[in-house]
Amino acid sequence: MWYYVDPHSGIPIYVQLKEQIKKAVATGLLAEGQQMPSVRELALQLTINPNTVAKVYQELEREGVLQTARGLGSFVAKRRKDFGPQQESSLDNALEKLMVEAYQLSVDADTLYARFTEKLAAWKDRLKKGAEGQ
Amino acid sequence: MKPAIELENLSKKFGKNKAVDNLSLQVPAGCIFGFLGPNGAGKTTTIKMMLGLMRPDGGQGRVLGRDIVRESEAIRRKTGYVAEIQEMYRYMTVQEIISFCKPFYTGWNDRLAKKYLEFFQLPRGEKIKNLSKGMKTQLALILAMAPEPELLILDEPTSGLDTINRQEFLRIILEEIALQGRTVFLSSHLLHDVERVADLVAIIKHGKLIDIRSIDELKTTVKKIRVVFQKEVPAELFSRPGIRSYTREGSAYVVSVENNLQDILADFKKYPYFTFDIIDQNLEEIFLEKVKGDKK
């Protein structure tokens, strides 16, 4: 079983589960079109509230990570190619947070830029390896 | 959807001691509700009033849409109950207590009873007095679930079970009650079980409601902020609504937040700091803080 939640952590179970599914999709562990376990299955396997699992699936569907076919279950959605204003604003938000944080930590712009490029390269590498692995 | 349980200013006194004190809460249908409180907080008294074993001194309550005083029998027809120490007729065998309970209900599910007797390996011919505490709890759960109740009330149900059995117990409740869209009212001071399965929790102390929120909300908004500011910050910063308490050592602060976390974070970050940590709180930490703090 890939999924693991720690109910006694301070992070809500739904956040833990959501992150794990997103990670699994991002790393290619869950392929496009692959069927997700049913709410019932996952809830019983993890011994967690089915409403929590349903909430995770709903949020992931809204975020475009999963797709639900009525009566058939949830599937990993096709990676979204469109980059609309909504996506743009959430990216901007994330970037701004990063810069505010850097400012508070007294990290200057050059250092931030250097670290960012470094991390981005590593991430690209991982994505490539993941694609080859499949 | 109609709430499964609605309590309004429910009160119960024993002599001068207010066991339940103006308790109001709503439990939505189909959820798993964790009812938390230290021992003697009034949890069992509340449950006994909901089931008609005790009469409220004040206030009112509805369970499954029915009045807890006037329509108690109708409530019990649709409500399963497992008490902390469920004493049953000791001389009866497992099969005999099942045969005793079955005729009280119209929709007794024999298949479900059989399934879990086998699952728990409870011998039908064994006398109840020879069962261990854990086996009695398992039997009580079967007797509570077999009538396919709309609402299952569990009062400290897992205290007699070991870790493995507790997990199994919870899984069965998820499978047979929660996944069928029915409501679970889980009273406990064992937070681990509640934390795992509950959507919504209420914390009571001295018969009073201290907080009622979803666990997710509690865990996302109740945090500790540990911050070391670079300069002196105004004291008003710590009197914002949502901040429960704070401690200070020089320029280092530990701030307990119970609401408005995002606004508070934004405010704090206006001041330059050396370190800034947001510390997650699990249910036990949240519970202890609330119960400890809300002294009369």
Add this chain to the structure above:
Amino acid sequence: MNGTLLRKELRETRWKLVLGTAVLAATAIFLPLSFNFLKDLISAIPPEQLERFGGMMPANIFNDYSLYLWSQWNAKNLAQIGTILAVLVGMNLIAGEISGQTAGFLLTRPISRRSVFLTKALTGMLILISMVWFSTIVMVITAHFTPYTVDAGRLLLTTVITTLGLLVLFSLTLLFSTLIDEPVKAAGATLLVILLLVFCGWIEPLRFLNIFYHMNGAQYFIGGTFPVVSTAIMCAAAVVLLAAGLRLFEKKEF
């Protein structure tokens, strides 16, 4: 009335039923057969010596077989053993659920308090009535095998009156079983009240307080007139005691 609860109560009381029936039936067989023996014994004692036995066993009862049976059964053994059995059957009905901590289990079933109480009361009464009537019929049948004639009709009708008295005592026990959470203490309290009533009954103007005075049916068996007043008093007492028990039970918290 609730069938499954009735079955449970019958089961819990079955040993009392067996034991009570055995004791009463044994007495019921012994009494008709010992008439000759006792008659000879009494007649062997000179009349002036007999005086010393006081009214314990007036010699004239040996002139009438039916009168003998009545005096030994309705006025004595049935009343006394029956009282003990009434208390034994009633003491556990409510208090037993509380001392055994099963009340919470029973009362969270979908059944009204009223139904629980009335089912329990009815079961106890049924058991008591079966014991009394089984043994009384055994006595009448045994009596038929003796050379003496017995007025079965009159004895049976008197037993109706005695039964009614025993039901009053049962209702009193049930009230105490509801009031006191410990069966043995409930039984003790009931017996205490009964004794108190008997003592009060020794004082002539308070004689009506003695339940045994009403339930032996002397007015009917010796006097020949049916004791309408006594019967009415006992009926009323039973109803009042049961109603009080029910009210108490409905208000009780568990």
